[in-house]
Amino acid sequence: MSEKPARTPPRLLQVVRSQPIAPHLQRITLGGENLRGFPLQSQGAHIKIFLPRAHQQQPQLPQLTAQGIQWPPAAERPITRTYSVRAYRPDSNELDVEFVLHGEGEESGPAAHWAANAQVGDYLGIAGPGGPDPLLAAADWHLLAGDMTALPAIAALLETLPANARGCVFIETDLAANELKLIHPANMHIQWLVREPQRERLVEAIKQVAPPRGVSSISAFIAGENLAVVSIRDYLRASYGLTKKNLYAIPYWRRGQDEETYHQERHRIMDEVY
Ligand SMILES: Cc1cc2nc3c(=O)[nH]c(=O)nc-3n(C[C@H](O)[C@H](O)[C@H](O)COP(=O)(O)OP(=O)(O)OC[C@H]3O[C@@H](n4cnc5c(N)ncnc54)[C@H](O)[C@@H]3O)c2cc1C
Numbered sequence: 001m002s003e004k005p006a007r008t009p010p011r012l013l014q015v016v017r018s019q020p021i022a023p024h025l026q027r028i029t030l031g032g033e034n035l036r037g038f039p040l041q042s043q044g045a046h047i048k049i050f051l052p053r054a055h056q057q058q059p060q061l062p063q064l065t066a067q068g069i070q071w072p073p074a075a076e077r078p079i080t081r082t083y084s085v086r087a088y089r090p091d092s093n094e095l096d097v098e099f100v101l102h103g104e105g106e107e108s109g110p111a112a113h114w115a116a117n118a119q120v121g122d123y124l125g126i127a128g129p130g131g132p133d134p135l136l137a138a139a140d141w142h143l144l145a146g147d148m149t150a151l152p153a154i155a156a157l158l159e160t161l162p163a164n165a166r167g168c169v170f171i172e173t174d175l176a177a178n179e180l181k182l183i184h185p186a187n188m189h190i191q192w193l194v195r196e197p198q199r200e201r202l203v204e205a206i207k208q209v210a211p212p213r214g215v216s217s218i219s220a221f222i223a224g225e226n227l228a229v230v231s232i233r234d235y236l237r238a239s240y241g242l243t244k245k246n247l248y249a250i251p252y253w254r255r256g257q258d259e260e261t262y263h264q265e266r267h268r269i270m271d272e273v274y
Contacts, residue, residue, distance in 0.1 A: 007064055008037075008127075009063065009064045009127075010050060010061040010062060010064075010125050010127040011032075011034040011035060011038075011126050012032070012034055012058065012059070012061060012123060012124075012125050013030040013034060013095070013123070013124055013125070013126060014030065014031060014032045014120075014121055014122065014123055014124075015028055015029070015030060015118050015119065015120055015121060015122045015123075015124065016029045016030060016031040016094060016120065017029040017120065018118045018119070018120070021098065021180065022177065022178040022179075022180055023101075023175055023177050024100055024101050024102070024148060024173070024174065024175060024178050025098050025099070025100060025101070025148060025151065025178060025180075026098065026099045026101055026115045026116060026118075027086070027096055027097075027098050028096070028097050028098075028099060028115055028118055028124075029094050029095065029096050030094070030095045030096075030097065031092075031093055031094050031095070032093075035094075035095055036093060038088050038090075038095060038129075039088075039129055040088065040090060042085045042088060042129040043085060043086075043087065043088075043156035043157065043159065043160050044084055044085060044135050044152070044153035044154075044156035044160075045084065045085045045128065045129035045130060045131050045133075045135070046082055046083075046084060046085075046128055046129060046130050046131035047082070047083055047084070047085055047097070047126045047128035047129050047130075048080055048081070048082055048126065048127040048128055049080070049081050049082075049097070049124055049125065049126055050062075050078035050125030050126070050127070051078055051079040051080075051081070051110055051114050051125075052078065052123060053076065053077075053078065053079065056076070057123065058123040059078035059079075059123060059124065059125045060072040060077070060078060062078075062127075078125060079110045079111070080259075081109075081110070081111040081259055082252070082259070083097050083098075083099070083111075083152075084097070084098075084152045084153040084156070085097070085128075085129050085152075085156065086098050086152040086156055087156065095126075097152070098151070098152040099112060099114075099115030099116075100148045100149050101115065101116050109258055109259070111259075132248060135157060135221060135248055136157050136161075136219055136220075136221045136248065137219040137245060137246045138217075138219070139217040139218050139219035140211075140214075140215045140216055140217045140218070141166050141167050141211045141212065141215040141217070141218050142161070142165060142166070142167030142168075142188065142218070142219055142220065142221070143167055143169075143209070143218065143219075143220040143221075143222075143236070144157065144158075144167065144168070144170070144188075144220070144221045144222075145169070145170040145171070145172075145202050145205070145206055145220075145221075145222050145223075145224075145228075145232060146170075146171060146172070146202075146221075146224040146229075146252075147171070147172045147173065147195075147224035147225055147228070148171075148172075148173050148174070148178060149224055149225075149252045149253060150171070150221075150222075150223035150224045150252060151171055151180070153221070153223060154169060154171065154182075154223075155183075157221060158182055158183060158184040158185070158188060159183050159184075161185050161188065162185065164185065164187070165185040165187065165188055166185075166187040166188065166212070167187070167189070168188070168189050168191070168209050169182075169184070169188055169189065169190045169191065170191050170193060170202055170205045170206065171190070171191075171193065172192075172193045172194075172195050172201055172202050172224070172228070173192060173193070173194060174194070175194070176194050179192045191205065193205060200227070200228060200231060202224070202228045202232060203228060203232055203235065206232050206235060206236070207235065211240075217246070218242065218246065219242075220242060220246065220247050220248065220249070221248045222236070222247070222249040222250075223248070223249075223250050223251075223252050224251070224252055224253075225251065225252070225253060225254065225255055226251035226253070226254040226255070226262070226265075226266075226269075227254075227255075229252075230251065230269065232249065233274075236249070237274055244273075244274055247274075250266075250270060251269055
């Protein structure tokens with residue numbers, strides 16, 4: 001029996017590079033001695049990020065103690081968000097995280113604002129990786145769908161699927177110029193959808209596909225805005241009888257609510273039994 005690895009304390013990292021890979025997506029590459037030993041098989045996994053407060057150069061990280069996690073006092077406590085591992089390269093000891101640059105001014109959020117302005121040498125804390133393992137169960141046919149926040153995890157998953165994997169991938173974006181060239185198995189068909197506020201384009205697209213004849217198992221990865229994820233999850237449960245074993249459906253964010261406000265509701269949705 002394999003032993004559960006000991007929890008790793010949060011790591012304080014520094015920005016090594018920042019590059020726009022699409023108009024609304026900024027790849028931040030992090031590095032530093034504290035990154036050494038980061039788990040290798042973590043493509044697409046969740047990480048918590050810890051942002052410094054306005055008066056800080058570095059975020060003050062929570063500590064792992066024998067009594068559990070100890071947070072700094074409220075005024076020093078880092079702003080916490082959840083992101084995905086796009087890639088970790090042990091040879092160069094570099095971690096890529098891709099941030100959607102959403103909204104402007106008051107419409108933006110601390111994480112998007114931080115990423116848009118990140119400079120080489122800036123500090124960011126991370127904890128993890130975590131989340132379900134695997135993120136996408138092995139199956140004859142796969143369905144992957146999400147918006148730009150899910151794209152880093154989807155792109156990472158596509159790179160790890162076996163060459164003979166089959167399925168459909170739908171990615172919704174606000175702007176056609178955000179479409180990226182993805183590396184993927186030949187029979188994973190990619191379709192980009194430009195968002196139309198009055199339509200549920202991801203849900204519509206999923207309803208229009210069906211598994212090819214002879215498929216005996218299906219698995220799905222669905223992530224992004226709350227409404228789309230919950231609708232697709234309910235459709236896949238009803239139509240294909242998918243359960244938590246073969247259906248990852250996690251709302252990553254909710255329109256009009258910041259992470260702190262939405263956090264509890266997300267956990268309620270994630271805890272639903274199916
Ligand atoms: C497991 C997991 C993995 C995730 N991985 C990634 C990832 O790899 N890359 C990534 O960019 N995001 C990812 N997210 C989503 C990200 O955590 C949220 O978008 C988060 O709210 C961004 O924080 P913020 O400080 O920028 O905005 P917040 O302060 O949380 O929100 C401010 C305002 O912006 C709105 N908002 C938040 N996100 C968006 C958006 N994408 N588009 C439009 N409006 C938005 C909110 O509704 C709110 O009104 C992930 C979330 C989870 C749970």
